[in-house]
Amino acid sequence: MSAIPFASFQEILQKWESLLPVCPADTLYLTPQWQEIWWNTFGNGREMAGFYIEESDEVMAIASLSRQNGVVSLMGSPETFDYNDFMVRPGYESAFYPKLLQRLAETEFGTLQLYSLRESSPTLQHLPELAKQLGYSVEIAEEGVAPGIALPATWDDYLAVLNKKDRHELRRKFRRLEALDTWKWYCISEENEVSARLDDFLALMRMSDTEKAEFMTPLQEGFFREMARRMAQLGLIKLFFMELEGNLVASSICFDYGSARLLYNSGYHPDYSYYSVGLLLHALCLREAIEQGKDYFDFLRGSEPYKYHLGGQNQILYQMVVKQN
Secondary structure, three states, rough: OOOOOOOOOOHHHHHHHHHHHOOOOOOOOHHHHHHHHHHHHHHHOEEOOOEEEEOOOOOEEEEOOOEOOOOOOOOOOOOOOOOOOOOEEOOHHHHHHHHHHHHHHHOOOOEEEEEEEEOHHHHHHHHHHHHHHOOOOOEEEEEEEOEEOOOOOHHHHHHHHHHHHHHHHHHHHHHHHHOOOOEEEEEEHHHHHHHHHHHHHHHHHHHHHHOOOHOOOOHHHHHHHHHHHHHHHOOEEEEEEEEOOEHHHEEEEEEEEEEEEEEEEEEHHHHHHOOOHHHHHHHHHHHHHHHOOOOOEOOOOOOHHHHHHOOOOOEEEEEEEEEEE
């Protein structure tokens, strides 16, 4: 068993795509396409430090890592990855994590930084005690939350899950919107259409939230546009719009990955906030996910109030730092 380094995502694409679906850590952010876009956008000044492990011609684990100034970290960042982790075939954890630390020791690392680990992460279960036994210091801290809700079979069943106040408010807001004759919502998923409508999405996003507007630097926007284009090619993206009185008033970007729908980002026109257009478009995205048989709606990172009004329950995200003593 040896750790085999890789210098590009393409060289292990087939191995990667065979392993990821069977891993507990499987998520959109661990796809080679997402990681490659991140690397091409933000990788300047960093070097690839990833490796994979094979046994009997079967890939058992992939560690997608980068290095900068003696600090090794998972590929990506909390700003662009809601979830992150190592890809390890179930049952192989006891072999992988010692190999990880051995590999890092051989490369004389100073610090291993792991961000955006879900509370169910095998890394949280296996790595801390092992690292301490080998003389490393380990620090674990809560990084944030990613609310989500298990989806029932029908919309009525979903409404029944909400608390009384949230259920009443959601119905009241829908009645107010549905009293208007001039509203509609729709979804775009084809690559050319998605690319053509990103300006509309970005305009709504920027006008609805000054923090989002400041976050969307030219570099971030470049990542965002390339990510949307690539995810459309893979058939994963769904770009939703709501129109009221012929005006664009809200937009949401979702990803359908496996049996879940992920609400990635959104925006709305403040002049139409009386009609709760942002929240109601989220609710419509959720309702469609139920109709399409999805079993989980993931609001992703952040504790915005609307996520809880729509039934979201917190999943805690952690970060871990392993250091040489």
